[in-house]
Amino acid sequence: MIVAAFLMGAATPATAITNGSADGNAHPEVGALVAEKAHPDGTWTYCTGTLVSPTVFLTAAHCGKPKQKTAQVTFAAQYEPGATLYTGRYVPDPRFREESEFHDMAVVMFSKPIPGIKPAQLPELGMLDRLKADNELKTARFTPVGYGSLAPTKKARERQFHYTDQRNKASISFKALSRRWLDLSVKSAQDGSTCFGDSGGPNFLGGPDSHLLVATSISGADDDCKGTNYDYRLDTTTARRFLGKFLTLP
Template sequence: MRRLSFVLSAALLLNLFAVTKSSSITFGESDEGRHPNVGALSADFDGTGTKFAFCTGTLVAPKVVLTAAHCLDFLPSYGISTVYVSFNQTFDQSNTFYSGSYVPHPEYGKNQNDPKDIGVILLNEEPLQPGTLTPLPLAKLPQAGLLDSLKAQGTLKNQVFTAVGYGQVRETKRLGPKAIMDNANRNMVLQTFQALNKAWLRLSQNPSTGDGGTCYGDSGGPHFLGGAESDLIVAITSTGDTVCRATDVDYRLDTPSARDFLQQFGVLLP
């Protein structure tokens, strides 16, 4: 199940996509400026000028925001050619919005083993830290095959990861999907390793083991390798379980297909 937002109207969502991840991080806490390069993606779906947040993205080059392809590939069917990104701690209509065009991977969804769930938003101007004239810091990308190397060394299983997003929140283990609540804040949470596949990094978001994770609206958001202050993004939120409390399934950024796609847009890779 993709983790798009259900901030949009119910009627629009029924026609738009099978609901994925929305508001924000589960069993987490407010990001409070620790990841200023993570922003909320929004669009004017109803033509009124009101922007509806639907996914999360990360600034990886001065005018390039990284997100998931499934956050972008449905937009043409709604006549959406412009996506907006805001980097405020809380999403609302008073935010500073940076407009841009979008490019999902052209081979998205054509191969189950590697669905290439990656895309970018090409901003028209370089975003600044809210309320300042200072450019936002860029997230760092991993070396080729970094996760494979850590696995081969036997150290991947001991790593901590940090998920960040504007999606829906969950604060109780009970009540199934009824416990998922709307949210407009950028939140973060720590996670532990579960498994590594050719295209996927699977992380625990089981609160019974002390983990949290992503939920609807966090799609496309980053998973940083390391603790709460880390800026090394190694995967992006793609999917997970329906009630947002078991497993995050995240698209890897250290693979040849991900790196080849990003290099087209001038993103510097180590």
Template sequence: MAVAGPASAVTYGSPDGNAHPEVGALIADQAYSDGTWAYCSGTLVSPTVFVTAAHCGDPGQTTARVSFASKYQPGATTYNGRYIPNPEYSGSQSDPHDIAVVVFDKAVPKITPARLPTAGLLDGMKMAGTLQTSTFTSVGYGSLAPVNGPGGKTYVYTDTRNQASGSLNSLTNAWLRLSQNPATGNGGTCYGDSGGPNFLGDTGWNLLVATTITGDTACRSTNVDYRLDTPDARAFLGQYVTLP
């Protein structure tokens, strides 16, 4: 997360292994001070298109490097592509247009892309009364559950793809907010997961309905995600991938 709060990773979850091979990490050109390389997450939605968050890029950035390894280590295979943020991206809380794609020159082999939602899917589910009882699976490479200590919280990064399950908090025109409170059996995202997917249902469905953007600073309460079934999100994505 990064826009109005922290960039997210997965908390109170478990290692993903090969459950979501379509989920990858944006890889920095050199390690950070803690030795980690992954700085954001995202999802392959066609053989040549990877969806992430616009705030994951620096001003003027035109390329990005992506790894789909379940645990990234230097020397792992990466794929280079054009990094294209939504030109309407802003800090607006009503709709920040916080979405970007990485377009690869060649198809990523041996990975089945995630499915994108149909227009207004979440609104339709809300009207039908099924959204309120749905679960969502968050996946990403960011920080694990923070550890309390004398100097405050310590955030642990392992460059490993993890997953967690959360329940509905609320739905707005642009945002899907999920509970990640472990006291209610939920998990979610934390620093380093921005751009990562939130799938509808349990592991095994690969229907990508929203991407992680922000949340609370302790990574314990709410996972705030940008919807992909809205007219604005679909207008951007439709330039790069065939929509359902």
């Protein structure tokens, strides 16, 4: 679905950082899924994810193909052919269905710990609900990180998406919280957004130095990658039911 974004014009599963900046080494735990062969534009990455334990990489289920068994992951800030790749077992949430965005999670399980990278921190159960009850979410900042497309342009009435295989980050504002979803919105000139290729990537609670992963990028409200982002909460019972199969949760 994300690879098709090179050509498509319909708004669905999300995807790259617009109005952001290069992440460099700020979030080395954020990596990308790497294709078996280059895309038509010469780039290789197609979805984003986060190392959440030394052997577990969290991404989105819609990034995988039917009956996919393995996936290749890079943690390079700028992927180039020849960079280190880690291959692991690809396991989507069995509750996920393509016609629905519920349970849109998958993990890549590595046989050995990834060296030299500290995993992201996961939230406690109901953390976002407590922050909302305390009226702290309204002014909260979030930091999405991903390898997706930069701001799309239009040519002959068609959107052109620009991929660089680079890890980027942005800052974005809170909009709403529901039972499964964290909605984040571009409210000011300082805000950035996710775009095609950022699917499965992290939304960290806090500024650019935060490593507290509270939701993963799933969908966006528009194909210009400037609207509301719909992100899957990781502090819910249903999300933890899947993640708890693979790692110890806080």
